[in-house]
Amino acid sequence: MANILGSGIIKGMAVTLTNLFRPSPTTQYPEQRLTVSRRIRGTQLVWSMERCTGCATCARTCPQGVIRIVTHQGAKNMYEVDTFEVDSGYCIHCALCVEACPYDAIFMGYNYERAKYRRNELVMPKSDMAIEHEQASGYYHPDIARTLPEQTLLVNWEKNK
Amino acid sequence: MNPWLNWVIFTIVILVFFLGSVIMFIYMERRVLGKMQARIGPNRVGPFGLLQAIADAVKVLMKEMVTPANADKVVYWLAPIVVFAPVLMVFAVVPFANGALLADLNIGILYVVAVGSISSIGVFMAGWSSSNKYATISAMRMVAAVVSYEIPLVLVIASVVVVSGSMSLNDIVLAQQNYPMLLLQPLAFLLMFIAGCAEINRSPFDLMEADSEIIAGFHTEYTGMKFAMFYLAEYGEAVAMSTIIATLFLGGWQGPFLPPWLWLVLKVFFVFFLMVWTRTTLPRVRIDQLMSLAWKFLFPLALINLVITGAEVLAYPLGIPWYFIFVNIAIGAVLVLLFSRLYKVGGGRVAVG
Numbered sequence: 001m002a003n004i005l006g007s008g009i010i011k012g013m014a015v016t017l018t019n020l021f022r023p024s025p026t027t028q029y030p031e032q033r034l035t036v037s038r039r040i041r042g043t044q045l046v047w048s049m050e051r052c053t054g055c056a057t058c059a060r061t062c063p064q065g066v067i068r069i070v071t072h073q074g075a076k077n078m079y080e081v082d083t084f085e086v087d088s089g090y091c092i093h094c095a096l097c098v099e100a101c102p103y104d105a106i107f108m109g110y111n112y113e114r115a116k117y118r119r120n121e122l123v124m125p126k127s128d129m130a131i132e133h134e135q136a137s138g139y140y141h142p143d144i145a146r147t148l149p150e151q152t153l154l155v156n157w158e159k160n161k
Numbered sequence: 162m163n164p165w166l167n168w169v170i171f172t173i174v175i176l177v178f179f180l181g182s183v184i185m186f187i188y189m190e191r192r193v194l195g196k197m198q199a200r201i202g203p204n205r206v207g208p209f210g211l212l213q214a215i216a217d218a219v220k221v222l223m224k225e226m227v228t229p230a231n232a233d234k235v236v237y238w239l240a241p242i243v244v245f246a247p248v249l250m251v252f253a254v255v256p257f258a259n260g261a262l263l264a265d266l267n268i269g270i271l272y273v274v275a276v277g278s279i280s281s282i283g284v285f286m287a288g289w290s291s292s293n294k295y296a297t298i299s300a301m302r303m304v305a306a307v308v309s310y311e312i313p314l315v316l317v318i319a320s321v322v323v324v325s326g327s328m329s330l331n332d333i334v335l336a337q338q339n340y341p342m343l344l345l346q347p348l349a350f351l352l353m354f355i356a357g358c359a360e361i362n363r364s365p366f367d368l369m370e371a372d373s374e375i376i377a378g379f380h381t382e383y384t385g386m387k388f389a390m391f392y393l394a395e396y397g398e399a400v401a402m403s404t405i406i407a408t409l410f411l412g413g414w415q416g417p418f419l420p421p422w423l424w425l426v427l428k429v430f431f432v433f434f435l436m437v438w439t440r441t442t443l444p445r446v447r448i449d450q451l452m453s454l455a456w457k458f459l460f461p462l463a464l465i466n467l468v469i470t471g472a473e474v475l476a477y478p479l480g481i482p483w484y485f486i487f488v489n490i491a492i493g494a495v496l497v498l499l500f501s502r503l504y505k506v507g508g509g510r511v512a513v514g
Contacts, residue, residue: 006501012442016197024201 034152036112038138038145041093044109045086046136047129051105054079058097058106066090067097086129088114089122098140107136110148171263175252182400182429183393187214189430190396190437197441221392224385229291232382236290241383241390243283247276248397255404256331258414258421269330270318273405274311277360280394281307284369287391288379299378303369306359306451310366313459314356317349320463320470321409324481334413341412344486348466348493350410352459354435357406359451361398363436365443368451403432458504462496 027034036042054071066087074080095108111134116122128134138145188203188211195202203210228237254269256262266272281303288300322328324345325336333342343350359366370378380391407413407428414421416428446454469492473481 006497009443013438016438016442019197019199020193022199024196025199026201028201028204 035149036110037151038148040108040110040112040137041095041139042109042112042137043088043091043093043114044111044134045088045091045097045124045129046107046109046131046134047084047126048105048107048131049081049126051103052081052084053103053105054081055102057100057102061096061100063094063096064090064092081126084126084129085123087123089119095139104141107131107141107144108139110135110137168263171253171261174257175249175255175263178257178426179249179252179397179400182426183396184214185430186396186399186433187217189433190440193434193437194441197438218389221389222386224388226385226387227382229293229382231292233290233292236286237382238387240283240287240290241387241394243286244280245283245390245394245397247279247283248394248401250276251401252404254330255408255425256334256414257425259335260331261421262331265329265331268328270322270328270333270405270409273330273401274315274318277398277401278307278311280398283394284379287383291379291382293382295375295377296379296381299369299371299375299381302448303362303379305448306362306366306368306455309452309455310356310359310459313352313455313463314360316460316463316467317353317356318409320349320467321346323467323470323474330408330413334408334415337412337415340483340486341410341415343410345481345489346410346466346470347490348462348496349470350406351493351497352463352466353406353410354432355454356459356463357402358436358439359455361402362395363399364440365446366451367445368448371445373445399433399436400429403429403436406432453504458500462500465496466493 054069056067056069056071059065059067059069068083068085068087069081070083071079071081093108097106098108109129114122135148136144138148191213192202192210203213206212206216228234251273253263254266254272256265284303285300288296288298288303291297321333321342324342325333327333327336336342358364362369369375370380372378375381380388383391404425407425411428411432412424413428414425416424419427469489473485473489477485
């Protein structure tokens with residue numbers, strides 16, 4: 001068969017024809033979304049004000065030095081956090097802060113859609129990171145991971161679902 | 162009918178058919194190409210991306226017109242028109258229904274071949290006048306390819322003319338009342354399709370626009386509306402070639418239930434689908450492969466096909482009986498297999514598989 005002129009052409013034509021009737025493997029992103037990994041290190045940090053003691057371990061662990069934390073002495077001789085800012089433009093999403101936090105007050109974010117037009121808009125104030133309204137990722141926190149939906153794997157993804 | 166009224170009506174019909182088909186061809190090409198390459202293709206402008214071609218046209222219209230300093234200005238400006246006008250003229254002899262055509266020339270198919278060749282002069286003018294080495298190389302390739310592929314093309318058309326006994330496209334369609342010419346001339350259809358693809362410079366024979374070697378070929382130096390004319394002419398040639406193949410081999414407007422013009426449009430789109438399909442699948446050939454395919458494969462096969470067809474017509478002057486469909490399919494298959502053994506590129510040092 002191999003020596004017949006055109007047999008390779010016919011094989012190739014069959015491949016392209018089957019592709020024509022196959023659902024496209026690509027996703028049309030804004031309309032069709034796949035569920036991301038439950039342990040995603042998203043483009044955001046999530047922070048719990050209640051649990052944070054203001055010890056600034058995270059700021060010291062950060063290899064980029066993008067966490068800025070300002071505290072003052074409050075009631076019962078405890079720190080109260082005035083400012084907690086993360087410049088996510090410089091953040092490398094290494095999640096060392098999450099692993100270092102002794103009180104489990106900081107988490108990686110589940111959100112990955114935080115593109116901004118200006119660099120300074122990437123500096124996240126406390127309000128952008130509050131755990132009350134931002135979903136924390138399951139990274140380093142299996143208890144959170146268990147509550148999140150399972151990731152869509154393209155191998156068993158059916159378009160019409 | 163009043164000849165002037167006929168002229169006005171069919172000019173409008175041809176323009177609508179031509180422009181509508183070109184826009185749909187561009188859309189279809191990009192969508193089908195995308196699907197076959199496991200992509201999606203244009204899907205943002207309008208429903209299902211239907212308006213993509215119009216958006217592209219508007220973009221091209223707003224582009225700046227740039228003429229190269231060393232260009233031969235008159236030839237440079239004339240070339241797009243010389244390429245475009247003959248493509249439109251081909252449709253004058255295409256029947257949309259029985260007798261519904263602009264001019265029922267008794268030498269219709271000869272007119273198509275003659276007029277269709279004029280656009281290659283336009284391409285050569287464009288390549289030459291741009292004073293760009295890539296454009297000139299492309300123009301040279303174009304002339305070489307068109308001169309080579311015109312011969313098998315005309316021989317194949319001649320065998321169709323021998324069977325149908327007329328050169329008028331309307332009569333050729335009428336001769337396919339019982340079964341399309343495709344069944345009676347399967348080898349001719351294959352050769353016509355290959356030679357036609359090469360003639361209108363569609364991939365895998367798009368050597369003159371080989372963007373990986375010579376940028377964009379002869380229209381490298383063209384911008385704006387002049388470039389759009391070339392683009393339009395390129396797809397216009399595809400429409401023309403699909404229409405001619407559909408008329409000669411697939412029975413033109415003939416078909417049950419649906420109105421004749423719709424049958425013609427459907428067949429034209431089917432032929433173009435085949436062109437898109439081959440374009441997606443096959444990589445571009447080298448220039449020596451292009452030449453050897455024309456002279457060592459298509460040309461002898463077209464000659465043999467013409468001789469066999471002539472013998473059949475001589476033996477059965479009142480119409481070739483239906484069982485010759487199978488005979489001709491067998492002859493075609495045997496000939497293709499035989500010539501695939503003989504076909505060698507580069508003195509046999511290059512493997513062909």
